[in-house]
Amino acid sequence: MSVSPVELRRHGAISLVTIDHPPVNALSAAVVAGLRAAVDAFADDAASRALVIGCAGRTFVAGADIAEFALPSFSAAPLNELLARIEALEKIVVATMHGYAFGGGLELALACHHRVATRETQFAFPEVSLGLIPGSLGTQRLPRLVGAARALDLITTGRRIDATAALDAHLIDGVHDGAPLAHGIDVAQALVAAHATPRRTRALASDAGGLPPAFFVEARARASPAYPAHAAAVDAVAASALPFAEGERVEAAAFEALRRSPQARALQHLFFARRRAGRVPGLDPAARARTVRTVGIVGGGTMGRGIAMSFLNAGIPVTLVESTRDAMERAAAGIRDTYAGSVARGKLAADDAERRAALLRVETDDAALADRDLVIEAVYEDLPLKERVLARLGRTCKPGATIASNTSTLDLDVLARATDRPADVVGMHFFSPAHVMRLLEIVRGAATAPDVLLTAIDVARTLGKLPVVAGVCYGFIGNRMLEPYLRETEFLLLEGATPDAIDTAMEAFGMAMGPCRMLDMAGIDVGANVVMAQQVAGRLPADPAYRVVVRRLFDAGRLGQKSGAGYYRYEGRRATPDPAVPALIGELARNLGVAQRTAIDGSEIVERLLFPLVNEGARILEEGIASRASDLDVVWTAGYGFPDYRGGPMLHADTLGLAQLVGGLAAYGRARGDAFGYWTPSNLLVRLAQMNRPLASWEAGS
Ligand SMILES: NC(=O)c1ccc[n+]([C@@H]2O[C@H](COP(=O)([O-])OP(=O)(O)OC[C@H]3O[C@@H](n4cnc5c(N)ncnc54)[C@H](O)[C@@H]3O)[C@@H](O)[C@H]2O)c1
Known part of the structure; x- marks a missing residue:
């Protein structure tokens, strides 16, 4: 029995290659090898007149396998050779897409002779978000199909376009509502019947040479030096004016240089860091998130309103309780005004705004929260007040409800005890404005039940937020x-x-x-x-x-x-x-x-502000407040404006060198005095520096 993620079958005169590599059919080395074997077999099969390439599951190839291409040993050569082989075939090759055709997936489609997609398919080159440009001739084939200006826009923004836009841009040849594989076979049969010959993208002319000379000069000037992939994309797309093989060399050199750049390392670190954040080590594997269909919020001030809108935007009904009728009406009006503002700015359709606002109920009595699955308190930051509110919630909320506090500074364990059911309590520390900011710190109290913790994480994801789990400590x-x-x-x-x-x-x-x-x-x-x-x-x-x-x-x-x-x-x-x-x-x-x-001078300012910040991060890890260093990078890039191209403070510390950092802390301590321990390096930093081990990949128990 074959374990290849690629299967080749013949349907009459048409061969069908199906990639089946869950979850997103990424182009791993095994998929590339499987495709290569299938293409060879198809080429040798005299009875087969055309090849269809499609995917099983919920999507076409959604990209390269990022974990693989971050490896030092990675080479784009096997995929590029495969794509050249597909394009050079004398028999027609049709790509049939659904779901996402991103990155390497789109490059695969570009090397085929004909492209069709279901109506809901999305197309993008997201490589820039990882500090890269497409490395399998996307920068050369895309301009030949859609024009250099549009290609540059897609490659430098990473923007997604839908099938209709892709058809308008001549990126694809047809859109349909059928089953992707069956439709691909129909299209291939029709092309064979019409005696169509392969249309090779590489043989088309790019219009890059015909654009005004200022076009690429200005595009390069606009490219931020912080993200070298942008300038490289401009150069590579400009090179599509050259013969294909020369453009190929330009792309390959740029891709390789970017792959080794600190920015690519930082952005890929964050990509994985965001995926890991919210996974809790050591949790009972049997624990499952509780279902949350309805939400209550106590306090309709700045945060309560923002939190309410986060849920309303996700289609989840909210009951908001305020202390007085007046405050209740102000909260409801504030939410309506925010939506009206979005509508006026053209950011939200009027009927969407109405639909969201209609999911809100406002009350002055906690009793309205009795049947809610999750209740979040966001009243003033005042301990006795919050204790009173939480005590009432402890009595009012139904058994099995999750009770959350949005406190920024109070001790969650004290608040949890006030409910008399502390296992149901978790911190959900939203950032302001809560309906905009993606970061959500989930605070795990001493008594928080595993399923309650998972509920908070699950809810964060439902809201499209980035959950990071923290233990209880000040801040x-x-x-x-x-x-x-x-x-x-x-x-x-x-x-x-x-x-x-x-x-x-x-x-x-x-x-x-x-x-x-x-x-x-x-x-x-x-x-x-x-x-x-x-x-x-x-x-x-x-x-x-x-x-x-x-x-x-x-x-x-x-x-x-x-x-x-x-x-x-x-x-x-x-x-x-x-x-x-x-x-x-x-x-x-x-x-x-x-x-x-x-x-x-500026360098002293940067060191004085960042060295102690990293040091505090290391203390947080030592104390078990966070379980992995990359969570801290997620928090600072998503919530505090730390530059993503530096990967967050922990990765930045590795880039500087931990020995350098520890030495810097000690030097400032000597220069400024260390009477209050401001400059005392944490044990973890000292230990990692001595062992020459990185900080950013540190995990509890590692
Ligand atoms: N503002 C921020 O940037 C921010 C960020 C994260 C967390 N927080 C936390 O969120 C919480 C709320 O902060 P905020 O900035 O929204 O404050 P806010 O002053 O804007 O709103 C507090 C609201 O709570 C209401 N309230 C008071 N007692 C109540 C009661 N018994 N029942 C119902 N409602 C009651 C008040 O009427 C007021 O509308 C605090 O715990 C704060 O620490 C704030």
Whole structure:
């Protein structure tokens, strides 16, 4: 019995190759070898007049096997030779597609002589999202079929197009609503009957040479240096004007260089990191997520509304409970207004908005939550209030319901106990705006039942979010790592760096937004309140300079964007440096006896902010708050604007070198003093640096 994922059968005069390699028929080495054997057999079969290539299961070939092509030993040569062989066949080859024809799958189709697809099929070259360009002649064949301008757009954006658009673009030759394999055979029979001859994509002319010379120059100028795949795509598509073999060499050289680039490594690290996130090691394998068909939310403020919309957008009915009739109506109106805004901006169809809003029910009585499968509380961040709310939910919610808290800073175990059924309780820490941000930290309490944890993870996926599991600690993963980052921001400000110098350095590193601009956007009051609450809880270091700046700005009524002034002055959202801020900080520095310097260079700013952040990440791992380092990279790239092309802080640490990082922490400790342990390297970092082992692939128990 053959174990090949590729099967060849003859139907009269037509041969059919079926790829059956679940889940997505990826072009693994075994699939390529199987296809090669099938193509050879077809070529030798004198009674067979045409070949149809299609797939079993839910999709056509959805891409290469990413795990394989990240290997140092990977070579595109076997696939490229196979595609050249298919294209050169004297008998007609038809690709029949359904589901997704992505990346290597689309390249396979491009090498066939005729392409048909079911109406729901989607087409894309997603390689750029992995730091690559198509490496099996996609950059050469696509422009020959659809034109260089459209090809460049598809390759540099990774955008998906549907079958209708693909037909309009001449990417495919036919769209149908039938069964993919049977239809492919019909098409092949018709082509044979019409005495059609192979139409080879490589023999077509690309229009790349006919475009105005400025086209590629400008496209290259627009390509971000942070993503070298973009410029490489421009060069490769431009090379489609050359003879095919020369364009092939350009693509191959660029693909190989990109494959070894740090950006490709980072983006592929994140691809796998996102897939792993939300898998919980050591969980009872028999545990299953509970079914969630209806949801309740307590508190209809900023977060409650955003959380409600996340569910409504996914088609899940929500009952939202507020404390007063007034607040209840404000919440409902706020949600309707947000939808109306999306409709006005053309982002949402009016009937979709209506359908979503119709799934919302608002109430003032918790009793309305009694039959909900999942209830999430998002009331003020106030322990006694949350304890009261959770105690009531513990009594009101039906047996088997999952009870979640959106707390950012409170102890989930304390909240869970308040319900008197702590096994049903889990943290679901959404990020603001909750209906937009993909990150969702799932907080596992000491008593959280395995099926409750799985329920939260499952719900996150249903909402299209990225779940990352954290244990109970102050700030969970993201905000805990943010703390040393903001702490050092403020120390640098006291030493004389301006908010603009700090933000510029961090944005040049690749952060979506520097820390001062970020705090102004989130609200200085929010930042200051966190510090003050920590002070009340006795958790601040005995350092008089600790986070004094944000508290001083708060006292001065500079609340950030919303009050028109924070670290910057604002006209609308436009920030301009405000000389009042260095003056105010200078006074603080004098009072604290901090010596100010005139010039603090960008590299010191980046190191001072990132070294302690990575160090805190390593402590989180040591303490078992997260079970793998790559989860931290998911949190920081998805929730905090850390550049994806650097792979997240943990991978960035490996790129720097852990020995370098540990040495850097020690050097800053010596230069600045380490009375409060700010610079003490974590044991895990020191150990991995000594063993010369990477941090980003660290997992609990590894
Ligand atoms: N704002 C953020 O960026 C953010 C991010 C993550 C998590 N959180 C957490 O989300 C929670 C809510 O924060 P927010 O920013 O939405 O606050 P918010 O002040 O905007 O909203 C809180 C809402 O709770 C309502 N409320 C108070 N007591 C209630 C009760 N007994 N029953 C029903 N409703 C009641 C209030 O009327 C108010 O509308 C907090 O725990 C906060 O820490 C906030």
